């Protein structure tokens with residue numbers, strides 16, 4: 001079945017008018033809530049979607065703050081797992097996100113393994129998205145949509161499986177954008193299978209990297225704690241303390257020799273100290 005879209009992308013704001021069309025076929029009406037006018041908005045998370053090479057803005061539909069170029073791709077049914085299509089600064093975030101999703105086969109549900117809000121019991125992922133939403137917490141299904149279907153702003157997303165923890169983009173359909181979904185072609189797509197394979201590898205590498213960093217932090221903390229214990233221990237005699245200070249001085253790690261370049265002594269909170277725990 002051929003699907004046509006009569007939405008016009010109007011960049012000339014002086015002439016732009018939001019769609020006031022009423023009636024028509026039910027299929028057409030479904031799209032009326034997305035405006036046909038775009039404005040300069042926040043930079044899209046995908047490369048090449050800025051207004052110009054040096055611009056830090058992207059065109060976004062004013063109704064949903066959805067990137068015009070991402071909407072065009074989604075309407076053609078294009079989705080991608082390719083991290084390298086994202087802006088450099090968003091790639092780590094994408095890996096962090098996917099590391100919290102139980103990525104399975106394309107036809108399975110991929111459950112969210114990350115934070116669940118204690119109060120609302122809703123799954124959530126922290127991300128401050130200026131110009132898109134004032135909320136710093138987003139439903140992982142929307143985030144999964146952003147990282148695969150495109151930066152569609154606060155476009156709604158529904159699952160075909162009804163699983164509220166499912167983050168499998170093949171089960172997620174952006175709403176009111178007019179996406180063309182062809183499940184069979186996705187499951188048969190060699191390109192998507194390759195992208196998915198690469199993503200899984202990248203996520204594994206990311207998790208190993210993070211685990212090593214965490215281990216290094218813990219090792220350093222243990223050493224610092226052992227020193228502190230000795231210094232504060234009233235039963236530790238002067239010779240022990242003197243020896244400890246001398247050892248530290250010779251090793252260049254005494255507190256008086258601390259440089260800000262040695263972050264080990266300025267211990268940052270660990271990643272798992274969740275700032276959202278109180279939600």
Ligand SMILES: [Zn+2]
Nearest residue numbers: 044049067070
């Ligand atoms: Zn975009």
Ligand SMILES: [Zn+2]
Nearest residue numbers: 109161166171
């Ligand atoms: Zn599912």
